[in-house]
Structure formats: structure tokens, C-alpha cells
Amino acid sequence: MxxxxxxxxxxxxxxxxxxxxxxxxxxxxxxxxxxxxxxxxxxxxxxxxxxxxxAAANAHSHAFHRILRGRTHDGRGDFWVWREQMYKSASELTPEKYEKLATAVFAEMVVTGFSSVAEFHYVHHQPDGAPYAEPHAMELALARAAMSAGIRLTLLDTLYLAGGIGTPLSAEQARFGDVSVHGWLDRLSSLRTTIAGSFPPEHVSVGAALHSVRAVPEEDLKTVSQQLPTDIPLHIHLSEQPAENDACLEAYGTTPTGLLERHGLLSGRLSAVHATHLTNEDITLLGNAGATVVMCPSTEADLADGIGPARELSDAGAAIALGTDQHAVIDPWVEMRTLEHGERLGSGQRGRFTPQELLRAATEGAVRSMATPVAGPxxxxxxxxxxxxxxxxxxxxxxxxxxxxxxxxxxxxxxxxxxxxxxxxxxxxxxxxxxxxxxxxxxxxxxx
The missing domain is CATH 2.30.40.10 (Urease, subunit C, domain 1)
Known part of the structure; x- marks a missing residue:
């Protein structure tokens, strides 16, 4: 004791x-x-x-995005311009470089007050898309980094099959993708076995993620709904940009949230990341499902994404969690405060979230997003x-x-x-x- x-x-x-x-x-x-x-x-x-x-729970992280802090602010643009810079950084990753970088990023998280992180991971393969000789080389690098830093890691292995709706993967995205949804499911199963045999489950566990409805065609969403194991958390980037909503409406006749609902993917185990541009119906669907919505206020501000309807989502029944996403800032207190400040700017009212609600969002709001333990508030x-x-x-x-x-x-x-x-x-x-x-x-x- x-x-x-x-x-x-x-x-x-x-x-x-x-x-x-x-x-x-x-x-x-x-x-x-x-x-x-x-x-x-x-x-x-x-x-x-x-x-x-x-301690705080970081419900959404891309560790390698830390490369971009302080390096992407010397011109105008939007999320899509920033994304090209991000792809360049992704192209330079190797398992050895990533372990070193992620160890430092996870150490930064620990000293700022985070004890757990959900790492939304999609850099699976070599730059040309070929698997490494050790097929889980990148994933194991992240797991070792988390163990070195002492942070609890939920490694979200991400399905990424398309460069956009009806668009194949680009050369920059080749290392993110798998041959098929079935290939991803097989690799996910193998990864779970490998991680469980190598790391204590209270420190490193595996979850699943769909990159976005842009990156996962509808037919593959059906397969995920039918075949993904039910005992792991599931995350997705959802309605981060109006362009995503417009493309989804044109292709499928519904919003990204509606598409998930169509295939039975809205549930209490789902964590929808960003959820910035939602319709009233989307808010109701997410709330009724008891989904978790992971807001990343400092990133959403940095990328000019917009202010999401956090208060409305919470009132509808969704749990609110917080993440640092691209790590423009790694600071749980700033994320809490920025969530409330965004609400105030959007509504003209103070006190949209109480201090206790903010602490809950920074801690146990993420409990269903994590396969590792979370406490609070x-x-x-x-x-x-x-x-x-x-x-x-x-x-x-x-x-x-x-x-x-x-x-x-x-x-x-x-x-x-x-x-x-x-x-x-x-x-x-x-x-x-x-x-x-x-x-x-x-x-x-x-x-x-």
C-alpha cells in the first residue's frame, strides 16, 4: 500500500x-x-x-501533429491548406522516429496533467503503403512510447480506405490505408492479440476508429457495423468541416450523423470527434444514442473549424469529453476554459458550462472513449x-x-x-x- x-x-x-x-x-x-x-x-x-x-483524460490525440506547432501560422488558408502541411510531416515518420517523438509528446501530456490518452492512429504502413516487416511496427512504437512516459494509452487503430467520397487514396495517404475493410479487421484483431500479449491492459489497450465518412465508403460502414467486435470503443471524426457534410449529402442523401445512424453505428460506445457542423436532427440522434462527443477547442480554434454545439449536445444526452487533437496546445485547463469561452462567444451568455461540468468533461466524460481506466471529476x-x-x-x-x-x-x-x-x-x-x-x-x- x-x-x-x-x-x-x-x-x-x-x-x-x-x-x-x-x-x-x-x-x-x-x-x-x-x-x-x-x-x-x-x-x-x-x-x-x-x-x-x-488527472485529465485526453480523448483525442494525433501525436505526430505536434511537429506542426508554431510552424503553420505564416499565411492564410483553412483546414484543407493545413492538411497538406500535415501530410508532409506524416511522410517523414518511421517507427524509430515516431517512438522518440511520441515519448516526448506523451511526457508533455503527463507533466501538464493528463494520465490517459486516446491516440487516433492511422499512420500504419511505409510511405508507399507497403506493410512493415513487423506489421504492427508503428503501433508498437506508440505503445512503447506510452509505457516510457507512464501514460495510459488507448490505441485507436483507424480504418482509412478512401481519399474522399468516391475518391481513391492519394499518394500522400497511401500509408494510412488498408487493402480492404476485411484486411483492416484482420489487422485490428492481430494488433489486439499482440498488444494484449505485450503490455498490461490497464496501461495499453486497443480501440477502433473510422477516420471519417470521407475515408470509409458506405458499403464498408455496413461491414464495420456487422463485424467490428462490440467490446472496444469506436471513434470517428464527424462533421468537422461543412465540405464534408456537403459531400455526404450529395453522395448519400443524409448527413454524416445520419449515415452512421442508417447503419447502426450510433451508440453509447461511439465517440464523435469535433461534431462542429451539426443539424438539429444530428444533435438529437447523437444525444438519444448516448454517444460521447469529443470537443477539441484549441484545435478547432487554431484550424478555424468553428464552434460546435456543445451545450445543445450535452442537453440532448451526449457526454462531452475533451481532446488536444493536433497539439497546438497541450493543456487540460485551457481546453476546459476554451470550451466555455466558445459557448459564451456563440451565445452571448456566461456560465454555459459550470466549473463542475468542465471538470467532468476533462475527466470522466471520456470514460466510454477509453479502453484504459478513467476517473473524475x-x-x-x-x-x-x-x-x-x-x-x-x-x-x-x-x-x-x-x-x-x-x-x-x-x-x-x-x-x-x-x-x-x-x-x-x-x-x-x-x-x-x-x-x-x-x-x-x-x-x-x-x-x-
């Missing part, structure tokens, strides 16, 4: 959360086995000075001991009420991170890997 003594911690009280003083946590095998409020530290306890929250008996400690007296946070730190804190205020009952980060440094900035600088030298 290990134990932590928290100066202040968010705990559950009568269905809500409360910042309690002197909270002692006992842990067993990485889970919280006892919570005592108003306690004094005991000999051997690890002290956590500050305000302790459950308050410390829970029996939950995984994944913790984030925030300095309440920094230049940014001084004077803030603990429950309202979502409106003042940033990743710079995260002074401790615990994953699976182990202290992994302290004041911006990873305790096993060192400074993420140095790791990133070294890894990024491999890319143009």
Missing part, C-alpha cells in the same frame, strides 16, 4: 464536489482504497501540497489513483476558489501528477524522462 496526503482535494459530497482540507488517500494496486477527510499525514505518506484533482473510492496537483497561489491562480480553477489555472500551475499510484511529474519535469521541452527539441530535429 502507498498513501498520499493532500493539503486540499476535490472529493464527492452528496452527488457534487467539494474542496476538502487534509485528505488522506490510501492506494492498493494503483486504485484508491481509502479516503479520509480532515486527516493528518502519517509517516511514509507522500505529501501533495496544493489542490488535488483527478472528484476523487472516488475504488477509482484509479491518477491525480493532478495545482498550485493555488501562482500569479494566475492566487485568490481563485478551488472549484473554479478551470477559469484561472494553466498547465504551468500543475505541480504534481500521479498515475497508477506513482508520482510521475513534479513542477513541469517528468521524474523518469526529465524535461519534456528537451525531449521534444531533440525529437523534432528529425523532421523538416
Amino acid at each position: 502507498t498513501a498520499f496526503w493532500c493539503e486540499t482535494a476535490l472529493v464527492e459530497v452528496d452527488g457534487g464536489t467539494e474542496a476538502a482540507r487534509g485528505v488522506r488517500l490510501e492506494t492498493h494496486e494503483g486504485r484508491i482504497s481509502a479516503i479520509t477527510v480532515g486527516a493528518q499525514p502519517q509517516p511514509g505518506d507522500t505529501p501533495l501540497a496544493g489542490v488535488v484533482f483527478p 472528484a476523487l472516488q473510492l475504488g477509482g484509479v489513483c491518477d491525480l493532478m496537483v495545482v498550485d493555488p497561489a501562482s500569479t494566475r491562480t492566487a485568490g481563485s476558489r478551488p472549484a473554479q480553477l478551470a477559469f484561472s489555472a494553466t498547465a504551468s500551475d500543475v505541480i504534481g501528477v500521479v498515475v497508477n499510484g506513482e508520482l510521475l511529474a513534479s513542477r513541469g519535469a517528468h521524474l523518469h524522462l526529465g524535461e519534456p521541452g528537451a525531449l521534444l527539441a531533440e525529437a523534432l530535429r528529425d523532421f523538416s
